[in-house]
Amino acid sequence: MSDHRYFIVTDEAGAGRALELLDAAFEDDGYPVATMETDEENGIWEASIYVAGDPEPDFREQVRLCLIPLFPDAKVEIEEFGDVDWIARSLEGLKPVRAGRFLVHGAHDRGAVRVHDLAIELEAGQAFGTGHHGTTAGCLEMIDSVMRSAPGGPAGAGPVLDLGAGSGVLAIAAAMLGPVRVLATDIDPVATRVAEANVRHNRVSAQIDCRTATGFHSTAFGDAGPFRLIIANILARPLMRMAPDIRRHMAPGGSVILSGILESQRWQVLAAFNGQGLRHVRTLWRNGWVTLHLK
Known part of the structure; x- marks a missing residue:
């Protein structure tokens, strides 16, 4: 039995739009979706959906129909592979990424770390968040800015909630900036286990509690909150649905950093959070994606 990857070739903005379509169409099936850059010089990206084992015969057509609204002429390609860690393979050869004072890198690039860098070392794992995507990089830059400008500096920005932590990179970044408690x-x-491993590897275990939690139903939120900083790098639709819960778990005067949002979705997300009494402070724009800071 082989695993399969169904993908289209596009640019970075197109990959983001395709990711949203794929996520919306197949979220109930639990199939992983991802984007990755395959040719940096020419700006070529792929948007993919992964299926463990042999899919239904018409699955390729299902993917094509899902993408038609925005990609009427897209060719859905198939890659078949055996027992391969596709996430590890996708991360092979990725260069270190700088975002604000942070440098996100693999073990093979430790030589790229400079004296004053806040270096976060990640290895291939089954969770989103390496710093290479515009949403993660935008969040890292915004976290640095928001925590440094908090009353009392970074130490006054906690406790922090990283909602949808993935690899744990954003929780690690917050912990590196100051002596704050972080719930990730x-x-x-699987993502929780990956995040825990990365937290240990970066020596911030004393500050970060990694939990598996669906929505805001876990008691962990009440135990660790209310939060002076909530970071949510997810997708626009779930962010808008969770706006009331996010507001409810904020401490008075707290901040929210939101990403996973396409430029075209910015006003919808802002409207959802404005409706909860939050005001827009700043937007970072990165290659078709935005990161928002609200208070």
Whole structure:
């Protein structure tokens, strides 16, 4: 039995739009979706959906129909592979990424770390968040800015919630900036295990509690909150649905950093959070994606 990857070739903005379509169409099936840059010089990206084992015969057509609204002429390609860690393979050869004072890198690039860098070392794992995507990089830059400008500096920015933590990179970044407590949650237990490993590897275990939690139903939120900073790098639709819960778990005077949002979705997300009494402070724009800071 082989695993399969169904993908289209596009640019970075197109990959983001395709990711949203794929996520919306197949979220109930639990198939992983991802984007990755395959040719940096020419700006070529791929948007993919992964299926463990042999899919239904018409699955390729299902993917094509899902993408038609925005990609009427897209060719859906198939890659078949055996027992391969596709996430590890996708991360092979990725260069270190700088975002604000942070440098996100693999073990093979430790030589790229400079004296004053806040270096976060990640290895291939089954969770989103390496710093290479515009949303993660935008969040890292915004976290640095928001925590440094908090009353009392970074130490006054906690406790912090990283909602949809993935690899744990954003929780690690917050912990590196100051002596704050961080709750890092994800709906995927695999992601939680990856985040825990990365937290230990970067020596911030004393500050970060990694939990598997769906929505805001876990008691962990009440135990660790209310939060002076909530970071949510997810997708626009779930962010808008969770706006009331996010507001409810904020401490008075707290901040929210939101990403996973396409430029075209910015006003919808802002409207959802304005409706909860939050005001827009700043937007970072990165290659078709935005990161928002609200208070």
